[in-house]
Amino acid sequence: MLARVRTNRIYVEIRGMIPGTLLQCLRDTFGRRLILKCEWGERLPNVLDAPLYEREPGKMSPGAWLRYFRQDRGLSQAKLGHELGGVSRQNVSHMEYGRRQISRRMALKLSRYFGVRADKFIG
Numbered sequence: 001m002l003a004r005v006r007t008n009r010i011y012v013e014i015r016g017m018i019p020g021t022l023l024q025c026l027r028d029t030f031g032r033r034l035i036l037k038c039e040w041g042e043r044l045p046n047v048l049d050a051p052l053y054e055r056e057p058g059k060m061s062p063g064a065w066l067r068y069f070r071q072d073r074g075l076s077q078a079k080l081g082h083e084l085g086g087v088s089r090q091n092v093s094h095m096e097y098g099r100r101q102i103s104r105r106m107a108l109k110l111s112r113y114f115g116v117r118a119d120k121f122i123g
Contacts, residue, residue: 032072065120066110067096073114084109 014022026034060068070080070092077096081087084106094100102110102121111118 061098062102062121062123063096063098069114083113
């Protein structure tokens with residue numbers, strides 16, 4: 001099995017048989033940033049045990065999805081606005097709290113940025 005973690009300052013890669021206690025520690029510390037890959041012949045981990053399935057809520061508004069993905073990446077509203085091409089922090093806040101509708105164009109930008117389907121951001 002290969003366990004890989006990549007953050008802004010940390011890059012960890014472990015190969016071979018990973019003890020369960022170490023794997024759990026990595027999951028607790030890094031959450032969704034932990035990537036597990038099985039080598040040929042190894043048993044795949046159950047995808048339903050992945051942190052995404054444990055934490056991702058079911059039915060949410062487009063703004064709530066925006067807030068969920070932003071916080072999951074550890075971004076402030078201002079930083080996300082900058083990453084999206086100069087959107088103000090106030091506009092990001094208004095989109096998150098439903099005071100401003102997320103346009104289709106913005107939904108496509110968010111979709112590409114977060115790597116999810118655009119319909120999450122369209123109401």
